[in-house]
Amino acid sequence: MSSAVTLRGVSKSYGETLAVSALDLTVEQGEIVALIGPSGCGKSTLLRLVAGLERPDAGTVAVGDRVVAGAEWVPPERRRVGLVFQEHALFPHLSVGDNIRFGLDRQPPPDQDARVREVLDLVHLAHVVDRYPHELSGGEQQRVALARALAPRPEVVLLDEPFSSLDESLRARVRADTVSALRATGTTAILVTHDQTEALSIGDHIGVMRAGVVEQWGRPVEVFERPVSRFVASFMGDADFLPASLVDGGLACELGLVTIRKDVPDAEVVVRPHEVSLRLPAAGVTGAPAVVDRVEYQGPFILHTVRLASGRTVRSWQPHSVRYPVGTEVLASISAGIVPSLLSGDAALAPTPTPTPTAHPDR
Amino acid sequence: MSAEVENARPDAGGRPDAGERPRAGDSRAARLSGTGRPWWSALVVVIALVVSVPVVSVLVQALASAGDLALPGNLGEMVVTTVALLALVGLGTSVLGVGLAWLVTAYDFPGRRLFSWMLVLPLAMPAYVLGFLFLSTFGPAGGPAHASRSVFGGSSVVELLSGWMGAPVVLSLTLYPYVYLLARAAFRGQGQVTWDAARMLGATPWRAFRQVLLPLARPALAGGLAVVMMETLTDFATVQYFGVRTVSVGVYLTWKGTFDFASAAQLSVLVLAFAVMVLTGERLLRGGARYDARGSHRPPASPTVLTGAGRWWAFAAAASVLAAGFVLPVLQLLWWAVTATLADSSSLSTGRFATNLTNSAVMAALAALACVTLALLVTHGVRMTGGRLARTAAQLTTFGYAVPGAVIGIGVLVSFAALDRSLEALGVPGGTGLVVTGSVIGLLASYVVRFLAPAYQAVDASFATISPSVTNSAFSLGASPLRVLRRVHLPLSRSGIAVALVLVAVDAVKELPLVLLLRPFGFTTVSVWVYELANENFWEQAALPALLIVALAIIPVWFLVRQVRLAEPHRQVTS
Numbered sequence: 052m053s054s055a056v057t058l059r060g061v062s063k064s065y066g067e068t069l070a071v072s073a074l075d076l077t078v079e080q081g082e083i084v085a086l087i088g089p090s091g092c093g094k095s096t097l098l099r100l101v102a103g104l105e106r107p108d109a110g111t112v113a114v115g116d117r118v119v120a121g122a123e124w125v126p127p128e129r130r131r132v133g134l135v136f137q138e139h140a141l142f143p144h145l146s147v148g149d150n151i152r153f154g155l156d157r158q159p160p161p162d163q164d165a166r167v168r169e170v171l172d173l174v175h176l177a178h179v180v181d182r183y184p185h186e187l188s189g190g191e192q193q194r195v196a197l198a199r200a201l202a203p204r205p206e207v208v209l210l211d212e213p214f215s216s217l218d219e220s221l222r223a224r225v226r227a228d229t230v231s232a233l234r235a236t237g238t239t240a241i242l243v244t245h246d247q248t249e250a251l252s253i254g255d256h257i258g259v260m261r262a263g264v265v266e267q268w269g270r271p272v273e274v275f276e277r278p279v280s281r282f283v284a285s286f287m288g289d290a291d292f293l294p295a296s297l298v299d300g301g302l303a304c305e306l307g308l309v310t311i312r313k314d315v316p317d318a319e320v321v322v323r324p325h326e327v328s329l330r331l332p333a334a335g336v337t338g339a340p341a342v343v344d345r346v347e348y349q350g351p352f353i354l355h356t357v358r359l360a361s362g363r364t365v366r367s368w369q370p371h372s373v374r375y376p377v378g379t380e381v382l383a384s385i386s387a388g389i390v391p392s393l394l395s396g397d398a399a400l401a402p403t404p405t406p407t408p409t410a411h412p413d414r
Numbered sequence: 415m416s417a418e419v420e421n422a423r424p425d426a427g428g429r430p431d432a433g434e435r436p437r438a439g440d441s442r443a444a445r446l447s448g449t450g451r452p453w454w455s456a457l458v459v460v461i462a463l464v465v466s467v468p469v470v471s472v473l474v475q476a477l478a479s480a481g482d483l484a485l486p487g488n489l490g491e492m493v494v495t496t497v498a499l500l501a502l503v504g505l506g507t508s509v510l511g512v513g514l515a516w517l518v519t520a521y522d523f524p525g526r527r528l529f530s531w532m533l534v535l536p537l538a539m540p541a542y543v544l545g546f547l548f549l550s551t552f553g554p555a556g557g558p559a560h561a562s563r564s565v566f567g568g569s570s571v572v573e574l575l576s577g578w579m580g581a582p583v584v585l586s587l588t589l590y591p592y593v594y595l596l597a598r599a600a601f602r603g604q605g606q607v608t609w610d611a612a613r614m615l616g617a618t619p620w621r622a623f624r625q626v627l628l629p630l631a632r633p634a635l636a637g638g639l640a641v642v643m644m645e646t647l648t649d650f651a652t653v654q655y656f657g658v659r660t661v662s663v664g665v666y667l668t669w670k671g672t673f674d675f676a677s678a679a680q681l682s683v684l685v686l687a688f689a690v691m692v693l694t695g696e697r698l699l700r701g702g703a704r705y706d707a708r709g710s711h712r713p714p715a716s717p718t719v720l721t722g723a724g725r726w727w728a729f730a731a732a733a734s735v736l737a738a739g740f741v742l743p744v745l746q747l748l749w750w751a752v753t754a755t756l757a758d759s760s761s762l763s764t765g766r767f768a769t770n771l772t773n774s775a776v777m778a779a780l781a782a783l784a785c786v787t788l789a790l791l792v793t794h795g796v797r798m799t800g801g802r803l804a805r806t807a808a809q810l811t812t813f814g815y816a817v818p819g820a821v822i823g824i825g826v827l828v829s830f831a832a833l834d835r836s837l838e839a840l841g842v843p844g845g846t847g848l849v850v851t852g853s854v855i856g857l858l859a860s861y862v863v864r865f866l867a868p869a870y871q872a873v874d875a876s877f878a879t880i881s882p883s884v885t886n887s888a889f890s891l892g893a894s895p896l897r898v899l900r901r902v903h904l905p906l907s908r909s910g911i912a913v914a915l916v917l918v919a920v921d922a923v924k925e926l927p928l929v930l931l932l933r934p935f936g937f938t939t940v941s942v943w944v945y946e947l948a949n950e951n952f953w954e955q956a957a958l959p960a961l962l963i964v965a966l967a968i969i970p971v972w973f974l975v976r977q978v979r980l981a982e983p984h985r986q987v988t989s
Contacts, residue, residue, distance in 0.1 A: 104886055126451070127889035134890035140883035144905045153901070154891030196887075203892060 053116070055080045055207050055239035056101055061110030062263075063096055070096040072263035073110070078207070078256075083233060083240045085254030087247060089286065092260040094243045098209050101241065102134055103127035115206045133200030133208035137216050139192040141184040147171070147195050148180040154203040170198040173232045190221045197229055201236060208233065210242040214249065226253065247287050251275060259283045281397045284321045291365045292319045292394065302393070305339050305359050306385050310393065318400060321392040322385060327367035329355060329381045338382030341365070343375045357383055451895065454798040455807075461788055462807035465863050468825025469686070469817055475828045476683040479676035486664060486677070496660040496688060499582060499653065500643055506586025507642045510735060511593025512635065516623060519601040522717040523728035530598070531975045533732065536739030537591040538967035541652040542926050542941070543960045545584045546948030547743045549655055552576040580656040587739040589645055593638035595974070600631035619718070636699035643692040647685060648819040651926045651945055661685050665820040666931060675828055682824045689818055744964065750957035757954075766943070770959070774939040777854065778922040781861035782915045785869035788862065789914060790907075792870060793877045794899050797885055808870070815867035819860075823931035826860045857932045864928065865921050869914040876910020877903065913973060920966045 056078040063071040071093045078084050086094040099105040100112055103119060103126055111121025114132060119125040141150050148167050155163040171177045174194035184192055193213060200208050213229065214222045230253050233240050244250050250257050251271045258265045259274060259282075267279045278284035281292070295304040295318045301311035304320040306327070329343075330336050341357035344364060352368040355375060359365060365383060375381060385391060393400040486492070517523075518530040536544075552575035575583060608630065612622035650662035659667075661684050669678040720728055792811055796804045814822060880903065888898045904911075926941045933942065940959045947956035 102886070102890060104889075127886070128892050128894055130890075131892075132890055134883075134887055136883040136887065138881060138883060140881055140887040142884060142888070142902055142906075153888070153893065156897075157892070199887075199891065205890075209890075 053080055054078060054113075055082075055115060056241065057111075057113040058097075058100070059111045059113075059121075061097075061100060061107045061112060063093075063100060063105055063107050069263050071100065071107075074264060076258065076265060076268075078239060078241060081237045081239055082255040083230065083242065083253055084256045084258065085250035086241060086243045086258045086260055087245060087250040087286075088260035089245070093263040094258075094260045095211060097260070098211055098241065098243050101207070102132050102209055103130050131203070131206045133203070133205035135193075135196045135200050135208065135210040135213045137212040139184075139189075139196040139216075141192055141196060141199070143184050146181050146183055147176070147187070150184070150195060151199045151202045154199065166202055170202045171195075173201070173235060174198045174228060189217050190225045193217060193225055194228060194232075197232060201232070201238060205238070207239040207241060210240060212243055212245065215244075215246070251287070259286060261286075276392075277399070278321065278392055279399045281319075281321075281394050284392060284394070284399075288323055289366060290321050290323050291363075292321060293363060293365065294318075295320045295393070305361055305363065306365070306383055307337075307339065309385065309391050315393070315395060315400060317395075319394040321394060322365060324352075324354060324366040324368040326386050326389045326391065327365055327383055328386045329357065329367050329369065329373075329375065329383055331375075332380060332382055336382055338384035341381055341383040343377050343379045343381060346374060346377060357381060359383065451798045454795040454895065455801055455804045458792050458795040458799070458804045458811075459807045461792055462810040465811050465814060465866060467829050468822050468860070468863055469813075470825075471829040471832060472679050472682045472686070472821055472825040475675055475679035479680065482676070485680055486668060488659070489664070492659050492661050492664045493684070495658060496647075496662075499585075499658060499660055500646055500688075500692075502582035503585045503589065503642060503646045504639055506582055507590040507593045508635070508639065510586060510590035511638060512597045512628075512631070514590075514732060514735060515594050515597035515601055516627075517728055517732060519598055520619070520623070520717055521724075521728055522719040523725040523732075525729060525732070526717070529732040529736065532736055532740075533594055534591045534971055534975050535736065535968070536588050537974070538964055538971045539588050539740055539743055540924050540926070540941070540960075540963060540967065541584050541588045541649060542655075542945055542948070543747075543964065544588055544739070544743055545580065545652040545655045546944075546953060546956060546960075547746055548580045548584055549576050549948070550951075550953045551746075552580070576656070578656055578658055581653045581658040584652060584656075585646055585649065587735070589642045590735075590739075592641045592645075593635065596634035596638040597631050600634035601627060633700045636696045639699070640692055640696035643695075644689065644816060644818065647688055647692070648927060650820055651930060655948070661688065662818060662820040662927075665824060666927070669824065669827075669931065675824075675831065678824045679828060682821045685818045686821050689816065689821070693816065744961070747957045747961045747964070750954040751961055754954040754957060766938075767959070770938050770940050770943045771962075773937060774923050774941070777857065777861070777939060778919040780858055781865060781922040782869075782918040784858065784862050785865050785918045786873065786911055786914045788866055789869040789873040790899075790904075790911065793873050793907075794895075794903055797877065797882075797903070798895050798898075808874075812867035812870050814863040814865075817863075819864065819925075819927040820931065822860050822863050823928050826856050826863070826932060830856050830859070853934055854937065857929060857934075857937075860928045860932055861918075861922050861925070864925075865918045868917045868921065872914035872917060873907060873910045876907035876913075880906045917970050917973070920970050923966050924963055 054077045056076070058074055058076040061071055061074045061076075062069070068091075070091075074093075074097065076097070086097060088094050096105060100107055100120065101114070106124065107120050112119050113121075114130055117125070119130050141147075142153065145153065148171075151167045151170060152163050155166055158166070167180065168177060171180055174197060176191060176194055176198065179187060179191060179195070184195070187195065193216075197208075197210075197213075210229075214226050217225055226249065242249075242253065251274075254271055256268060257271055257274045259267045261282055267274055267283045269277075274283065275287050278287060278290075284290045284292075293304040293306065295302045295309055297303075297313060297316060298308065300308050301313055302309055302315065302318060304322075306320075306322065309320050328338075329341070330338060332340075339359055341359050343355055344358045345356040347354040347356075348371075349368075351371055353371055353374050355367045355369055356364050357367065367383065369375075514529075514533055518526055518533070574580075608626060609622060612626040613619070617625065647660075647662060650660065650666045653660055654663055661681060665678055665681045665685060668674065668681055672678075788811070792808050796808045884902065884906070885898060888902045893901065923939070924941060926945055929939050929942050930945070933939070938946070940963060944956045944960045944963065947953070947959075
């Protein structure tokens with residue numbers, strides 16, 4: 052597989068602010084990549100650099116085999132890069148059909164018509180071809196914007212928070228439609244988002260960005276389950292951090308033994324709410340004694356915050372049928388089969404060969 | 415004319431340190447393409463340079479001839495006259511503008527709503543039209559002078575109005591709406607909250623006005639006064655009715671009397687110095703103050719309802735200014751136009767009317783087309799490059815509005831003469847100077863320098879409503895900059911272009927000083943015709959063309975009123 056977009060050592064700053072810093076990135080043909088990060092992390096700048104709306108201060112950008120920024124400069128209109136904006140940016144004075152036809156002006160008219168029908172079919176909007184943007188709902192506008200971007204068969208489509216202007220109820224549906232349209236055409240796509248669920252659910256790869264660099268690049272599972280840093284751990288989902296110290300069997304935190312490795316004097320354990328189990332004290336039940344401090348109803352789950360003996364708090368998701376009143380004494384432990392990540396300082400420790408948590412007290 | 419009002423718009427160029435959170439039109443993703451297209455930058459810069467050529471050449475010419483000063487003997491007198499006129503017009507427009515603005519904002523009286531926008535109408539009355547009406551009314555032959563002579567005997571203050579006093583009074587009556595509009599916006603912007611706070615602290619209405627609202631309105635007042643002073647400096651036609659010799663009049667008379675570039679340029683620099691002082695004065699008066707003038711979320715102050723005699727005094731005050739500045743003059747013009755036409759119905763069909771009208775119309779159309787084309791190229795160019803250089807250059811193209819007409823006129827003459835000389839030096843025959851300077855091309859060039867600002871502002875305002883992501887989308891779909899202009903920017907800014915065309919065309923028809931200075935021999939526009947007829951006391955015959963100009967001038971005033979009403983916080987704000 053050849054790569055669709057390649058960035059090598061790309062930097063871009065605005066005055067004093069370094070938006071993107073010596074960044075390397077390779078997006079393979081046909082994959083969907085989600086870039087995620089907090090405000091000002093440079094993810095939108097990265098998109099604009101690929102689109103040609105910004106010129107990098109250093110480094111090269113290539114789309115397909117062609118260098119478009121660096122040694123040479125290719126302006127946005129000659130890059131074959133599609134763009135979908137959060138506010139859709141349809142041309143208000145053109146009908147849906149003419150909006151899509153806009154990017155097809157180098158083709159003979161019959162081909163244009165055929166392509167317009169094709170991409171509208173792809174997003175299930177063939178019936179709106181003669182309408183004007185203001186006559187469409189937000190979701191329809193978004194799909195037309197996607198169809199318009201796909202029509203000239205770009206090498207890559209860039210989507211800048213494309214769903215954030217949509218209602219919550221509409222978002223999942225439009226998102227699914229978008230992904231299926233991209234998959235059906237085998238289009239390479241880079242999507243910028245600040246919504247972790249969105250990034251986790253649609254990216255083949257996720258790039259978590261902070262301060263102008265990609266802090267972690269990987270498949271969704273890797274990013275979520277093996278965060279490389281404290282930042283990634285806390286940004287991608289909720290996480291609590293508990294100090295761990297060496298005990299006889301290995302490394303243990305307040306919730307119990309987390310690994311048998313003994314090569315690290317002190318570390319922190321990343322525990323996510325779904326990894327913490329709470330049980331009422333009873334014979335044979337082990338765990339760290341804790342008191343329920345706060346209970347939050349979240350629909351499918353009930354989030355319990357419990358206070359451990361040390362005074363630290365840990366969050367735990369319980370199925371919505373389980374609700375311990377505030378003040379209940381419970382035993383907290385790391386759920387069976389979970390291998391929590393370890394941090395040393397702000398960086399993750401490389402995982403060791405299959406550590407065994409909680410079990411083998413006698414070794 | 416909407417220059418100052420437009421300038422109140424906050425700078426739209428968002429800095430990149432703004433967050434990336436989805437915020438409509440403000441996110442990073444929506445920023446303009448910053449990739450620099452050197453050709454478009456160059457185009458904007460070239461336009462800015464060309465527009466600034468006249469002023470630069472005045473300065474160069476004046477410097478080059480600085481060795482032998484050829485200033486007229488009565489220079490000191492002219493300077494004093496100019497200062498006095500500026501002071502009196504400043505005072506007059508402040509009193510009328512601020513007073514009326516306060517009246518319609520703070521008090522309720524019969525006709526308040528109607529007055530609040532009708533009081534802008536005198537802006538549609540060119541000073542050279544109101545001026546000759548003053549001459550005819552208060553001159554020795556006029557009724558009031560006659561009456562006062564028979565009552566008091568001898569000459570009286572009434573006759574002063576046809577003498578030097580007429581100049582500041584006429585200019586104040588036609589220019590006060592600039593101050594009025596900005597002061598009213600400032601008073602309304604501060605709203606109920608400020609007013610209530612002052613009153614709750616025990617201030618009387620007068621003290622609250624003087625110590626709280628007036629200082630808060632100071633930046634707006636400074637802006638309005640600056641426009642008034644610029645217009646006063648530009649005028650050298652109206653004041654001549656009243657025998658007032660300002661520096662601008664000096665430039666005109668020197669040029670027409672001697673056709674000497676050196677002395678005309680030297681005097682022009684003096685006019686320019688006055689303009690710089692006015693602008694500096696505005697800065698100082700504004701004093702770096704940037705009060706929150708938006709206030710659109712605050713409910714406007716609810717006016718005090720006047721009762722008894724007070725309400726009729728208020729009514730009388732507003733009505734008399736409106737009557738003097740607009741209603742009576744229009745009625746007088748109508749009367750004259752009707753009687754003159756009835757007396758001699760052939761006057762309409764005589765060649766002069768049609769010729770002068772055609773001249774005005776052609777000049778206006780050409781000026782409008784040229785200004786709007788340039789404005790469109792500049793605005794589009796700025797968006798194509800997104801660079802600071804292009805933005806600065808674009809701002810520079812609008813400076814002609816702040817340069818007095820006499821300076822632009824002489825500047826155009828000087829630069830065209832220089833062009834002729836260099837053509838001749840290059841071996842182009844017939845570069846006699848008069849070929850170009852005596853043609854309408856020079857006039858057109860001066861129109862472009864002077865009226866590019868309103869055209870740019872109208873087109874730019876329209877462009878501001880086109881989201882940068884629309885432009886960027888067009889690029890990503892493979893459209894070249896020219897195709898983006900033709901297929902996206904042009905259709906989407908149609909309304910702004912239309913407004914710009916109308917504004918420039920009307921300004922061009924109204925324009926008098928530049929035409930007087932630059933017209934080729936025998937070339938007469940409607941405005942010059944009115945001026946000439948008025949100067950020869952053919953007032954009845956001047957009435958019809960004058961009415962035409964007033965009628966046209968109402969159009970931009972209407973735009974302005976509508977714009978202000980749209981921008982204002984509205985009454986139905988729920989609190």
